[in-house]
Amino acid sequence: MTEKLSRLSLETRELFRRFLAELKLALRRILPQIIAILIAFLAGAIMLLVTGYSPLEAYGALVIGAFGDVNGIGQTFTQATPIIFTALAFIFAFKCGLFNIGAEGQLLVGGFVAALVGISFDGMPTFIHVPMALLAGAVGGGLWGFIPAILKAKLGAHEVITTMMLSYVALYVTGYMVNYPFKAPGWVAQTVQIAPSAELPRILPPTQLSASIIIAVILVGLVHYTLQKMSFGYEVRAIGLNPAAAESGGISIKRGIILALVISGTIAGLGGAGEVLGVHLRFIENFSPGYGWDGLAVALVGGLNPGGALLAAVLFGALRSGGMGMSRATGVPLDIVTILQALVILFVAAPMVIRYILKKGGFKWLSS
Amino acid sequence: MTSAVEMKGITKSFPSVVANDKIDFVLEKGEVHGLLGENGAGKTVLMSILYGLYRPDEGQIFVNGSEVEIDCPSTAIKLGIGMVHQHFMVVPSLTVVENIILGREPIKYKLLLDMNKTLSDVKDFCERYKLEVDLKAPIHTLPVGVQQRVEILKALYRGADILILDEPTSVLTPQEAEELFKAIRVLKEQGKTVIFISHKLREVLAICDRITVLRRGKVVGTVKANETDLSELAVMMVGRKVVFTCRKKQVETKEVVLKVENLKAIDDRGLPALKGVTFEVRSFEILGIAGVEGNGQTELVETIAGLRKAAEGKIILESIDITRAPPGKRIELGISHVPEDRHKRGLILDFSVMENLILGSHNKPPFTIGRIRLNFEAASHHARRLIKDFFIKTPDTDTSVRHLSGGTQQRVIVAREFSRKPKVIIASQPTRGLDVGATEYVRQKLVEMRDQGCAVLLISADLDEIWALSDRIAVMYEGEIVAIRDPEKTSEQEIGLLMAGGKHD
Numbered sequence: 035m036t037e038k039l040s041r042l043s044l045e046t047r048e049l050f051r052r053f054l055a056e057l058k059l060a061l062r063r064i065l066p067q068i069i070a071i072l073i074a075f076l077a078g079a080i081m082l083l084v085t086g087y088s089p090l091e092a093y094g095a096l097v098i099g100a101f102g103d104v105n106g107i108g109q110t111f112t113q114a115t116p117i118i119f120t121a122l123a124f125i126f127a128f129k130c131g132l133f134n135i136g137a138e139g140q141l142l143v144g145g146f147v148a149a150l151v152g153i154s155f156d157g158m159p160t161f162i163h164v165p166m167a168l169l170a171g172a173v174g175g176g177l178w179g180f181i182p183a184i185l186k187a188k189l190g191a192h193e194v195i196t197t198m199m200l201s202y203v204a205l206y207v208t209g210y211m212v213n214y215p216f217k218a219p220g221w222v223a224q225t226v227q228i229a230p231s232a233e234l235p236r237i238l239p240p241t242q243l244s245a246s247i248i249i250a251v252i253l254v255g256l257v258h259y260t261l262q263k264m265s266f267g268y269e270v271r272a273i274g275l276n277p278a279a280a281e282s283g284g285i286s287i288k289r290g291i292i293l294a295l296v297i298s299g300t301i302a303g304l305g306g307a308g309e310v311l312g313v314h315l316r317f318i319e320n321f322s323p324g325y326g327w328d329g330l331a332v333a334l335v336g337g338l339n340p341g342g343a344l345l346a347a348v349l350f351g352a353l354r355s356g357g358m359g360m361s362r363a364t365g366v367p368l369d370i371v372t373i374l375q376a377l378v379i380l381f382v383a384a385p386m387v388i389r390y391i392l393k394k395g396g397f398k399w400l401s402s
Numbered sequence: 403m404t405s406a407v408e409m410k411g412i413t414k415s416f417p418s419v420v421a422n423d424k425i426d427f428v429l430e431k432g433e434v435h436g437l438l439g440e441n442g443a444g445k446t447v448l449m450s451i452l453y454g455l456y457r458p459d460e461g462q463i464f465v466n467g468s469e470v471e472i473d474c475p476s477t478a479i480k481l482g483i484g485m486v487h488q489h490f491m492v493v494p495s496l497t498v499v500e501n502i503i504l505g506r507e508p509i510k511y512k513l514l515l516d517m518n519k520t521l522s523d524v525k526d527f528c529e530r531y532k533l534e535v536d537l538k539a540p541i542h543t544l545p546v547g548v549q550q551r552v553e554i555l556k557a558l559y560r561g562a563d564i565l566i567l568d569e570p571t572s573v574l575t576p577q578e579a580e581e582l583f584k585a586i587r588v589l590k591e592q593g594k595t596v597i598f599i600s601h602k603l604r605e606v607l608a609i610c611d612r613i614t615v616l617r618r619g620k621v622v623g624t625v626k627a628n629e630t631d632l633s634e635l636a637v638m639m640v641g642r643k644v645v646f647t648c649r650k651k652q653v654e655t656k657e658v659v660l661k662v663e664n665l666k667a668i669d670d671r672g673l674p675a676l677k678g679v680t681f682e683v684r685s686f687e688i689l690g691i692a693g694v695e696g697n698g699q700t701e702l703v704e705t706i707a708g709l710r711k712a713a714e715g716k717i718i719l720e721s722i723d724i725t726r727a728p729p730g731k732r733i734e735l736g737i738s739h740v741p742e743d744r745h746k747r748g749l750i751l752d753f754s755v756m757e758n759l760i761l762g763s764h765n766k767p768p769f770t771i772g773r774i775r776l777n778f779e780a781a782s783h784h785a786r787r788l789i790k791d792f793f794i795k796t797p798d799t800d801t802s803v804r805h806l807s808g809g810t811q812q813r814v815i816v817a818r819e820f821s822r823k824p825k826v827i828i829a830s831q832p833t834r835g836l837d838v839g840a841t842e843y844v845r846q847k848l849v850e851m852r853d854q855g856c857a858v859l860l861i862s863a864d865l866d867e868i869w870a871l872s873d874r875i876a877v878m879y880e881g882e883i884v885a886i887r888d889p890e891k892t893s894e895q896e897i898g899l900l901m902a903g904g905k906h907d
C-alpha cells in the first residue's frame with residue numbers, strides 16, 4: 035500500500051516536473067514578446083508623462099476598464115474575437131510560406147454570405163440554421179482564398195498582390211450589395227436583421243460577447259493540432275520552410291499552397307460570419323475597422339503561433355476596451371491606445387519582419 | 403622581368419574545409435592564364451584572396467615584384483586588379499554608361515555629373531578595346547553577354563591591368579562565349595593580363611597561354627596550353643584511376659530495374675541540357691556517371707527524380723513508365739534520391755532530425771494513421787533506430803538539423819533514403835564536402851545497398867569515387883552519354899578524353 039502510494043507520488047512529482055519544464059520552455063519562447071510589450075508600455079508611460087498625465091493612473095484606469103467589470107470583460111473579448119480569426123488565418127498561410135494579407139476581404143465575404151443565409155430560411159431550427167450560416171461564411175471566405183491560391187499555383191501570381199487586391203474587390207462588391215440589391219430600408223447601407231434562429235447565442239449578457247469566441251478558441255486548438263500533429267500540417271510546414279526539399283520529398287507544392295490559402299480564407303470567413311451572426315446581427319457595409327490588418331499584427335506579436343496569437347488578440351482587445359474606460363476616467367485621449375498598439379507592434383514585429391526579410395534574401399545587394 | 407602577380411604558399415581554411423592549401427601561383431605579364439578545376443577545388447577562393455575579398459591565413463602576395471597586402475577590393479583596384487564575378491554586380495535600372503562610371507564619376511563644378519565628357523570618354527574606351535555596347539541602354543534590357551561586357555569595361559575603366567574572369571562562360575550561349583574570346587584576345591593585344599577561371603577544358607585550352615590546375619585546394623600543376631591536351635587536363639583535374647578501395651561482393655547483375663530511353667530536357671535557362679540520354683541500371687549494380695560538371699548531370703538526376711519535366715523520352719522503372727509520375731509517386735515506387743545540394747533539396751534545416759527522417763514517407767503508415775494524423779511514436783522510434791544504425795551524431799531526435807555538422811546532415815539524408823528499401827538509388831555527389839570518415843562511410847553504404855540488390859546510379863564529379871565504386875562507367879558530355887565502359891577494361895586516358903569530348907572508337 036505504502037509502496038503504491040510512494041510510487042504514485044513519484045509519478046505525480048515527475049509529471050509536475052515535466053509540466054514546469056514545459057512551462058519554462060513556453061515562457062522562454064514568448065519572452066521577447068513580453069519584453070517588447072513591457073518596453074512599449076514604458077515608452078507609452080514616458081509619452082503620458084510628457085503630455086502631463088500620470089501613467090500610473092492612466093494604466094490603472096486602462097486595466098480596470100478592460101477587466102474591471104462584466105461590461106469591460108465582455109467588451110475586451112468581443113473586440114478580441116474577430117482578430118483571433120484573422121490572426122489564425124494569417125498564421126496558417128504563413129506556415130506554408132504564403133503572405134495572406136487579404137484576411138480583411140475574406141472576412142467580409144464570409145460575413146456577407148453568412149448574413150444572406152441568416153436572413154433566408156426564417157423559422158428553421160437554430161441548431162441547423164446557425165451551423166448552416168457559419169458554414170456559408172466559411173465557404174465564402176474559403177472561396178475568397180481559393181482565387182489567389184489558384185492564381186498562384188497556376189500562373190505564379192504573387193499572393194501579396196492578389197489577396198490585397200481581392201480585399202478591395204470584396205469591400206466594394208459587398209458594399210454594392212448592401213447599397214442596392216440587399217439594402218434594408220433606411221439610411222444605413224446594411225442588410226435587414228438576420229432571423230432569430232440564425233443568431234449566435236450571447237454568452238455574457240448584457241455584453242455583446244457571443245459564442246463566436248468559443249469557435250475562435252476551438253480553432254486555435256484546431257490550427258495548432260493541424261499544423262503540428264497532422265501529416266497535412268507537416269507538409270504545409272515543410273513547404274513553408276524549404277519548398278525544394280519538400281518537393282524532393284514527394285510533397286505536392288501546388289496542392290499545399292492551394293489548400294493552405296483556402297483554409298486560411300475559410301478561417302477568416304468564419305470570423306466574419308461570427309461578427310455578423312453574433313454581434314451586428316446583420317451585414318453592415320465595411321463593418322470591419324481593419325480586423326484583417328490587426329490580425330496580421332496580432333499574429334506577429336503572438337510569435338506566429340496560434341496560442342500566442344490568442345493571448346496577443348486579448349491584449350489588443352483589452353487595449354481597445356480599456357482605452358475607453360481610461361479616457362472616461364482620466365481624460366487621457368483615446369489616441370494613446372492607438373499609439374500603445376502601434377508601439378507594441380513596432381517593438382515586437384519590426385525585428386521579426388526584418389529578420390524574415392533578411393532570411394528570405396532581401397537586401398542582398400547591401401551585404402555583397 | 404618580374405611577374406605580374408606571384409602568390410606564395412597561400413592557405414585559407416573555412417570551418418569545415420581547407421579551401422586553399424599552400425598554393426603557389428605565378429601570373430606572367432600579358433598572358434591569358436587559365437585556372438582550371440572542379441567546383442569546390444578552390445579557384446574562386448584563391449582569386450577572391452587576390453581581389454581582397456578574403457584574407458589568407460598564410461602566404462604572401464607580390465604584385466609587380468613588390469609584396470603587398472590586399473585587405474579589400476579597393477586596394478586590389480588600386481593595384482590594377484579587376485574582377486568580373488560569376489554573378490554580375492551591376493545596377494539593373496541604370497544605363498550602361500552609368501554602370502561603367504559607378505564609383506568614379508567625372509564631376510564638373512564639384513557637384514554636377516559631367517555626362518558629356520563621360521560619354522565621349524567611355525566611347526573612346528570601348529573603341530580602344532573593341533567592346534561594342536549601346537551606352538545609353540538600361541542594363542536590364544541587355545542580354546547577359548552584353549552585361550558581362552559592361553562588367554569588363556567597368557573593371558578596365560577603374561584602371562585594371564590584371565583582369566580576373568570568374569567562370570565567365572557559365573552564363574553565356576556558345577555564340578556569346580565566342581564574342582567573349584574575341585574580346586579577351588583584344589585585351590591581350592593591348593597588353594592586359596587575364597586570369598580565366600573555368601571548369602570547361604576546351605575553353606581553357608582554346609583561349610589560354612598557360613593553365614594552372616587546382617584540385618581539392620591544391621595545385622596539381624601548371625602547364626603550357628600548346629604542350630598539353632584534353633585528356634591530360636581532364637586527368638589532372640579529376641584524379642587518377644585508383645585501386646578498388648571498397649570490397650564488393652562478386653555478383654551477377656540481374657534484371658534491368660531502371661531504364662532511361664532517349665531522355666531530353668531543358669535547363670533553367672531554357673537551353674537543351676539532355677539531348678537524348680539512354681542507359682540502363684540493373685539490380686546488384688552501381689552505374690557511375692563520370693563527366694565534367696555542367697554537362698547535364700544535374701538535369702538528368704532531377705528528371706529521373708521527377709523534379710524536372712522530361713521534354714521527350716521515357717523513364718521506366720521495372721516495366722512501369724514513370725516519365726510523367728510526380729515525385730511522390732516515384733518515391734512510393736522505390737526511387738531514393740540523395741540530392742547534390744543537401745541544403746537546398748535534401749533537408750529542411752529547421753525541421754528536427756525526426757521530422758527530416760520521415761520526409762517522403764510521412765504520409766504513409768506507420769507514420770500517418772488513418773491518412774490524417776502523424777504518429778509521433780512511430781516516427782520517434784524510426785528516428786532512434788536510424789540514429790543508431792547510421793551513427794548520426796545528434797543529441798536527440800528533436801534537434802533541428804541546422805545545428806548538425808555537414809557530414810552528419812548527409813548521414814541523415816542517407817539514412818532516410820536507404821532505409822526506405824528502395825529499388826533504385828540516385829546518389830548525386832554523395833560525398834561532396836564531407837571529411838574522409840564520412841566519405842568512407844557513405845561509399846561503404848552505397849556498396850552495401852548494391853550488395854543487397856539495389857540498382858545504384860552514382861553521379862560524381864570526383865573520378866576517384868567513380869573508379870572506386872562503379873561496376874560500369876558511363877561518361878556524360880554535353881547532355882549525352884558518350885560511352886559506357888567496364889572500369890577493368892578502360893584507362894584513365896580514355897575516360898579523360900571522353901569527358902573532354904574527344905572522339906573515341
